Amino acid sequence: MDLNNQKTSEYSDEELLELSLENTAYFSLLVKRYKEKFFYYLKRFAGFRNDDIEDVIQNSFIKIYKNLNNFDPKLKFSSWAYRIVHNEAIDEIRRQKRNNLPLLPELEIPDEDINLSEELDIKLEKEKIKKVLKELKEEYREIIVLRFFEHKEYKEISDILKKPIGTICTQIDRAKKQFKDKYQKYVK
């Protein structure tokens, strides 16, 4: 089925998801739509090498495909999909730890303004941000990346990480504090 001529960009994620149940061509559109977003998310959160990222994204989409009938329409598709990618990333990080592989080998920070400077009220440099992120606890790094690099709302982060919104708020505050404390050591 040739979808190239159809106005597939008009379909919402949820509509594409429904259509994917009947035709995998629609699923490939979902993959196209999200693969880059997941690539940058994994680079920022897990710092995987490119080969590992491709494997993680592929495994995630296979999982998404197998679980199409488990999608909860109360959630946004992106939250649900990010959750699956996030969990695959955690599994890959654990696997790399078990095999004594270096963690976060290729961590990247987005070029665009991430408004973390404003939040922390300090001037931030890219290389120092990377160093601090590498030192942060995984639970704090994931929340900083989702909030300030991926620009996710609190509800979305709650759905991705499966934690109450109150916990997310608390963890964001703690993550910011820890980030700021560690960053200021580098400045000194």
Place this chain on the structure above:
Amino acid sequence: MLNNLEDKIIKKIEKERLKPLSHSFFVVRRIVFWLMISILLILAGLSSSVMFLIIKHGDWDIYRFLGSSQTTFFLKAFPYFWLLGIIIFLGISLNKTRKADGTYNYPFIYQSLAGIAIALTLAVIFFASGLSQKTETYLSNINIYRKTNYLRSSWENPEKGLLAGTLKIVNDEFILKDFSEVEWILILPKNNFIGEELLIDNDKIKIIGEINTESQKNEFIVKEARSWKCGCPHCAKMEGSCNNCSGGNSCNSENQCEIYKTK
């Protein structure tokens, strides 16, 4: 990077003939999940009710036979087994529901309080219905439970005046086979004694008394008999015969227990 990833994925799906799992699969999975959580909460409730039963109706007075202080005896005989059961069952159920769909939105403290409330409600129901007593009595017949339960194993001390086992009545002779398979001839008092109604052939029973040192045979002089079941120490039976003592109600004073009053 990631060029043609979508083609690779679709090829993999087609090559391996992957299909989305059916909707009913997820429905069944959710049902099984919540069934397991329910079972864990029921077990937590049951553990709570048995722990409460033992604390309320255990033979806490036998410390005086064992040469132990009341506090030491309580610390040794406390139902740790059931406390561990509560912690394990409740702990596992809360750990699993923490990230479950439908419950992850709620703060963990609310989930914990809800879990504890459900377990306690079930505990009250199990206690009132007598299920806790049935459970404890059933398990007390299992060696490993009895040996690890200090309150139960204390009754295997004939030299200290505490004996327990299965009663056999043979030609008007009362023989008790204890849990070490030793047979004791019971010497009953001439007058009525507490618990004499409990001397039923093939029933398990607890006896307070002393070894007859004047005899060459294994003879045990009976002073008091108690029900093998965990319950009122003064009633002959636990179920229904005493109006004040049904389903595990406390019955430890002369004024409350009808049968005790007649002694």
